[in-house]
Amino acid sequence: MKTLDLLVAEIGSTTTVVTAFDKIESDEPEILGQAEHYTTVLQGDVTLGIKKAISILEKKIKNKIRWKKFLASSSAAGGLKITVHGLVYDMTVKAAKEAALGAGGVIKYITAGKIRNMNLKKIMEISPKLIVLAGGVDYGEENTVLYNAALLADSEINVPIVYAGNCSVSEEIKRILEKKGKEVILTENVYPKVDQLNVKPARKIIQESFSKNIIYAPGMEKVYDIVDDEIIPTPGSVMLTTELLSDIYKDVLVVDIGGATTDIDSVTEGDPLIQKIMLSPEPISKRTVEGDLGLYVNAHNVIDLIGENELRKEFEDYDDLIKNLSPYPQNDRQEMFVSTLAKYCFVESIKRHAGNKKYLYGPNGRQEIAVGKDLTSIKYIFGTGGILSRSKYKYEIMKKILEEDRRNSLIPGQKIFFGYDKNYIFAAIGVLSTVNKEAAINLLKKNIEIIKNR
Structure with missing residues (x-):
């Protein structure tokens, strides 16, 4: 029987990956092993998949295991x-949206300005698990957010409301909502000053709410029977790892291609020259999720975007490949087909994450502006997820971005390095960093393989 320091499970929509860590308090932390199994949401209990993955891990390391601590992240x-x-959409709404996306939130509806009855009806139809209410810079406009708070207070909506707006009315907002029995969580303004974003405090609150609500999701009811602490949203754990990568490599981008989505995390301030013409601020740490770009659950969307006829030209055995599509390709032909889908996901997700340059025309003639996230200072792009960690085609997938037109796009330049998460542990490393940051950085350095742009 082997006793180890920490076991981390990443419970994904398709697979569950278990990683064993030991000696995390020493100068030489180590990964003892890793194993995976299909996520068992459809069986109504994700712990079945976790236990199966642990059994596979024990066979790999040829020893029964027990652990001092078991933590998990989940996107299942x-x-x-x-x-x-x-x-205002380009200001407080955008800032609140950035906070939610970095914390495991799925944005189902956005409004700017005063909420109308039709908006309220839409919110009730969506039945969100959390509402983020923002508005106004600190000590600025107050009327809109007070009006919206009163409208939500009088509604039949009964979910926690995070207030992340003008600090001068925080207590009044709390009184308005609590008087009608609403649960209110106050946090710092996501847009405290013009051209200043402050998303981390709200992001932390949303992540905590994710952890509390995850047991109500199908198949997740028993998960806290196994884990020893709050579950971290997998997107949040990958963001933590991206920020660790930034500590090492400065301007970085991480692409995580999964079975259902493709997630992008970037940490960069951008080019100072671009910042001078930026129309509105962007967070230094930004995350986007492309819910239509996945290699298994959403493969049909990717095929539609590429064009089935185009794929048939390249793959004469297209029908057989579609019939046998799996998170685990069984032969080189299947892997090649999936890598073709992955190339599209990789490039398209980066293009959507990035901003672009535009021109405005006014009394003083043409003026160049920049809108969205500036990725032009990125020097390292890292791949994670099953295919970008393990496929022999990972470099072919990643270098596809070099073929893109850069004239008006703010995507990374061509003088970049590609790296990959060779042991598929970015999510687990993010979880580990909440326990021991130094051990996480130490193991991250050992886990990454850099491929110079050839």
Whole structure:
């Protein structure tokens, strides 16, 4: 029997991966092993898949195991349904949205300005698990957010409301909502000053709410029978790892291609010259989720976007490949087909994450502006997820971004390094960092393989 320090499970929509860590308090932390199994949501109990993965791990290391601590991240529940309501879309609404996306939230509805009855009806139809209410810079406009708070207070909506707006009315907002029996969580303003974002405090609150609500998702009811602490949303844990990568490599981008989604995390301030023409601020740490770009659950969407006829030209055995599509390709032909889908996911997700340059015309003539996230200072792009960690085609997939037109796009330049998560542990490393950051950085350095742009 082997006793180890920490076991981490990443419960995904398709697979569950278990990673064993030991000696995490020493100068030489180590990964003892890793194993995976299909996620067992459809069987109504994700702990079945976790236990199967542990059994596979024990066979790999040829020893029975026990552990001092068991932690987990999850995306199998599909994220926390959130609606976001602010004052101006490009300011407070955008900031609140950034906070939600970095914390396992799935944005289902957004409003700017005063909420109308039709908006309220839509919110009730969506039945979110959390509402983020924002509006106004600190000590700025107050009327809109007070009006929205009163409307939500009088509604039949009964979910926690996170207030992340103008601090001058925080207590009044709390009184308005609590008087009608609503649960209110106050946090710092996501947009305290013009051209300043402050998303981390709200992101932390949303992540905590995700952890509390995950047991109500199908198949997740028994998960706290196994784990020893709150479950971290997998997107949040990968963001933590991306920030660790930034500590090492500075301007970084991580692409995580999964069975259902493709997630992008970036940490960069961008080019100072671009910042001078930026129309509105962007967070240094940004996450986007492309819910239509996946290699298994959403493969049909990717095929539609590429074009079935185009794929048939390249793959004469297209029908057989579709019939046998799996998270675990059984032969080189299947892996090649999936890598073709992955190339599209990789490039398209980065393009959607990035901003672009535009021109405005006014009395003083043409003026160049920049809108969205500036990725032009990115020097390292890292791949994670099953295919970008393990496929022999991972470099072929990643280098596809070099073929893109960069004239008006703010995607990374061509002088970049590609790296990959060779042991598929970015999510687990993020979880480990909440226990021991130094051990996480130490293991991260050992886990990454850098491929110079050839």
